[in-house]
Amino acid sequence: MTFLLSQIDNVGRSVARNLEYTARVLLMVYLSFRASFVDQAQGFRTIFSVVSMQIYFTGLQALPLISVLALGSGGVVILQSSTNLNLLGGTEMIGKLLVMIIVREVGPLLTALVVIARSGTAVASEVGNMGANREIEALESMGINPLSFIVFPRIVGGVLSVVGLAVYFVVISLLGGYFLTRLMHNLPFWFYLDSLTRSVAFEDIWLFLLKNTFSGTIIFVVSCYQGLSVKRSPTEVPIATTQAVVKSIIYVVVFNLMVTTLFYLSQLRKLGVL
Amino acid sequence: MSDILSLRFENLTFAYPNEAPLFESASFEFPMNEIVWILSENGAGRSTLLQLLAVLLSPQRGAFLINEQDTTPMTFEEFLPYRLNIGYGFDLGGVIHNRTMLENLMLPLIYHEVLPYPDAKKRAERYMDRMGILRYKDLRPSLVPGGVRKVICLIRALILHPQVLLLDDPTVGLGFESGLRFFDLVSDLRAAGNLRHVFLSSFDEKFMLNMQFRQIAIDDKRIHHFPGDIAPGVAS
Structure with missing residues (x-):
């Protein structure tokens, strides 16, 4: 009983x-x-310059890494799908399958993981170092609210970058992946493109934007919060950075899982299964 | 910016988390229109006192009153008009590392839209030139000597021409000549009607002999006027 109570x-x-x-x-x-x-x-022009810097660091500089991942994952999924659907005689389903896998699931999740690895860590350690070097105190002493100068532009810039990167990921994955594996399958391009465009529904776009907007928000909010938790010592910075990565990954994965579950439950309800 | 006419502690208690209080029920009316030298033993709370005056720290009990108005319940935005009239020079750190030295100086001017960009640049460059560090203007803090970072931190505290200037150990990490140049600048700005109330903590007696000041002391968790009052100095 004592054990049970302590567990509770x-x-x-x-x-x-x-x-x-x-x-x-x-x-x-x-x-x-x-x-x-x-x-x-508050100086909006100064805040806007921080937003644009954040978009540059998080969005533009991540393009090469996102390209490699998108080409790799897109190529693999297209190859597997086309081969197996060919065997089963359902090649026209390829568009629907790719939208389900790449647009709804892999795109948002892989983009979020890349951004956590690159920018979540960078933001947490940068803000943490600012705290340790008394830069945050200095901003306050100059009458600059650290929340509007540090947190707000990073969240806005971060969310815009994540959405942009996810769109880029999907495009490169679906088109680049097709051309990368062109010699290994016999899917005609126009057939492939037609299948894709017919498969994208309004709810896919809605789901895609919801997942990416919230993942971006989670990553940059958590990273800023962990960074701001550093008080005086530089030894707190790596701890804050690790915490930011761990918490961001957990929250993003759980959020994606929850949204997907709710989405499929609603689909089943629409079909009358539930 | 709001004029600052009086600064007063009323039964103020302050302690860092899990530490003994540095100030306990301290009541004190700070002398105004003077250069005030804050004296105390090491660790008795000189830097903390300056941070309380800058409202970078909040007391646990009691009040810090500016113009008889309690600052404790004020939000960041409500305190902003006073904040812009208070300059704070850090003893260590405080330079924004992802900006150049010139951008560090211009930041408060541009952010609060006190001056248009060309005028803000002109003012920042003029002060850098006066301190002999203009050649570092386009470099980031990690690429300049520590003394230059310290100078930037000091002149950034007065770039808005505030009425209150708080300097925490201004001569630490500063050469004697740079220190004198800085206090020449302070004296000129005071003569022009700015920096009316200067509060500073320093162990550098040789340096302090160059100015006329009033002394206050922190003792037994309270603040007192120091006996002897206005000390003999060379210049005001």
Whole structure:
């Protein structure tokens, strides 16, 4: 009985900790947006320059890595699908299958993982170092709200970059992957393109945007929060960075899984299965 | 910017987390229109006092009043008009590493749209030139000597021409000549009607002899006027 009670106690504590963490993070997001929009004295031009720098670092500089991953994953999925659908006699299904795999699932998830690895770590360590070097205090002393100067532009720039990168991933994956594996399958291009365009529905676009927008938000909010948790010592920076990566991966994967589950449940309901 | 006419602690208590209080029920009316030298033993709270005056720290109990207005419940935005009239020079750190030295100086001017870009650049370059560090203007902090970073931090504190200037150990990491140049600049700005209330902490007695100041001391978690009051100095 004692063991059971202590287990319940542990679960309760963990839930409370996570709820508190979520509340703190949401408060930070609210305050950063409020500081950026409510206070007219804040220099929007300076904030905009930080947003554009964030898009450059997170979006543009990630293009080569995203290209390699998109070509690789797209090529593999196209090759596997075309071969197996050919054997089963359902080649016209290839568009639907690729939309399901690449647009709905692999694109958003792989893009998010790449951004966590490249930019989540960079943001957490940069903001953490700013705290350790007293740069955040310095901003405050200059009357610059760190939430509007550091957090807001990173979230906005980060989300725009993630959505942009995910669109790029899907395009490169579906088109680049096709041409990369062209010699290994016998799918005519116009047939392939027609199958793809007929398979993309409004709900796919909606699901794609929802997943990427929220994944981007999660990554940059968590990374900024972990970075800001560094107080004075540089030894806190690697801890904050690791925490940012671990938490971002967990939240992004859980979020993607939840959305996918809800989406398929709604599909089943629409078909009358549920 | 709001004029700052008085600074006062009322029963103020401050402690860092899990540490003994540095100030306990401290009440003090700070002298105004002076250069005030804050004295204390090491670790007695000189830097903390300056950070409390800059509202970079909040007391656990009591109040810090500017113009008899309690600053403790103010939001960042509500305090902003006062904040722009308070310059703070760090003892160590505080330089923004992803900006050049010139951009560091121009940041508050541009962000708060105090001056248009060309004028902000002109003012920042003029002060850099006066301190003899203009040749470092396009370099990032990691590429310049520590003394230059310190100078940037000091002149950034007065770039907005605030009424209150708070300097935490301004001569640490600074050569004697740079220190004198900086205080020449402070004196000129004071003569022009800016930097009316200067508060500084320093162990550098040789350096302090170059100016006329009033002394206050932190002792037994309280702030006191130091006996002897205005110390003899060379220049005000």
